[in-house]
Amino acid sequence: MENPSKIEEGGVTYSLGTFDGKQVFYDFPKILVYLEAKGKRLFGRDFTLHEEDGEMLLKLSNYFIRDHENCEKDGIDPDKGILLTGPVGCGKTCLMKLMRHIAPHQRQYEVIPARNIAFSFNHIGFKTIEDYGNGMFYCFDDLGVEPMGRYYGKDCNVMGEILISRHELFQRHKVRTHATTNLNSDELEERYGSRVRSRMRQMFNLIAFDKDTTDKRI
Template identity: 35%
Template structure:
């Protein structure tokens, strides 16, 4: 049988006692008191506790803000034509520095072109008043001599609030078609719009357009003996697809020359699909090269 509580209490007087200091006895008493009491902290201990608490509070605040930054709702910059032009110039100068160019120049040859593009790529309705037939529902066909800066301007505008797009060279597309694993899948790929899952560089747009560079410089292509005017077919396919504002081009050739190469039907499609913007004939080349004639040879593989 277990001893009774009173008996245990009586026996406790015979147990050995720990040798405690007065401070240690006070500590035992404080911890078992009701309400419980706590010792005072030294100034050093107080400072350390506060620093630890502040550090933990800062860590929690950082984690919450970082989570919101990465996974929270995004708000893209609200750009007007002027601020978009400024962005294009900043990006152009950064590109020039990265690639070792002398500079990225905005001058009499391209200043008005950039103003027109800026109105278009921010979706400013004033664009449609610039010229009869201009529409924000169409894409861009930028025409000018070799080296005037068409490609650079269109590449620098590729991230925009109206409809961001990817960049493709027409000659490379023809070569892809002619490759052993090319053919119809290449046509299908470029005839459709792009899709992205990460939208940080597309203003939240999950469907992106395509910009085809140097239209009319590519050769016809042959895939296993099947010769095709690749870009002509892509233009026709994208015309049937609609959403013309997702299709853009540059070319060294005017509409008459493009019609000679692709035929009147494709020329008509281009006129329906695109806002035609043209550099002045006097615009200087920024790389000093001579314009190439429209390609007429066949790429075969």
């Protein structure tokens, strides 16, 4: 039987915990070792995890390995998606690209910049909204700063419409949606309206970087 507690990366086997044949017992320090190694392969040798983000990394890890007991302690619903918020440059996109690798046996999601979706709408119209309202798992990156869509003279809040469609998928089929954003709740409501913001509360677990987190791109 394949051992889901071990992941091979670049010819090196990383142990994320122990496997008794039925269940994986994860070890958070080992998860961090793997995440740092995988991050360097994905984003370059200068990538590093920051001690100041430890609590948030633990919450994300518990969510993605579906540790129901610890998720409950943190008020996280494993059946909802993640809305990862924080200042510009704090590492939201990198983490959402990285975290999906710690449980490769689970259904994966694709990270898509929200602005790319808006640009797609400008070219092909409402089919874009249909395409992202399907049963795939997505993480919409930089939600809320994408431009308004415009197709044949008609304006459309593209991501707002897609979030409504994704909410329906979540309600009916528990299809999860993730997102990253620099905006706070009031700014998101201003961008998408109270109807969408209400649906977002039902769809997402909010996990936030500290507002004083440094810009890691510098």
